[in-house]
Amino acid sequence: MIRRIDIQDIKDFIICPRMFWLKKEHKVSEKLFSSINEKYIVQLRKTIYFLFSQIQQYDYADLKRIKRRWADLWICKGAISKEQLFLPNVNDTHGWKKKRSQDGMDILYRVWDKYGDPKYIDRWEIVVVNIPYEIHIDDDIIIVGKLPIIRMDDNSNINILDFRLCDEYFSTKDDIEISLISLGYRKYSSQIEKNFTVYSIDKKRERSTRRGPMDHQIAVDTCNEVVIAINNGINYRRLSRQCEACPYYFVCRDNGEEETDE
């Protein structure tokens, strides 16, 4: 029975229970990622957090070091066979990976240009970057996740900042992870954040949102229900438009049947 569960598992299960189980089955690359898409998003976000760690330490972000970190996390490491990559088009693995390298670099340059600007740096003190939080629910379930970037302005207002790509689901209003991060932060610091900022990497704009007790309660109830469903082996396909982008599309559709002539 599940006692500790990562927020990513909760999100995956909400998106599609079958995808959740297929991800568990197909973990690749030293058991860190379950698809190359996931690796891209995770490593890109790690590099963005690295940029903010630099600002926290030096009041400055060195673009050369950021490029090197991205090269380490994405370009050099993780040579895995193309069958394991779960790409939409496995015939062009090399081309896809190269394109993603450049996409990632463009994004990092954009983030650096905006958040590494001295005027922007002066406005915020970075308090915390990418540290774990835990939320205990009903004594026997623990939700684990990471607080992204916590920053404070001159008036001591706390803002939580995180980044999203269009490949990721959920709108800002309904994003359960935002509610859990807000709750996790309050438990971690015994303080209440003023608001939450989401920078949409693809749309190149920030959106602001807030979370209150009702949002926290809905998130906790949802986690509880998801854990019950997982413990009961619920495993249905949630067919929708998201299937087009699902890395397990072909695995999911292959149910072992062979076509035969009538």
Ligand code: SF4
């Ligand atoms: S293809 Fe659709 S139904 Fe199948 S696992 Fe992916 S999201 Fe779920």
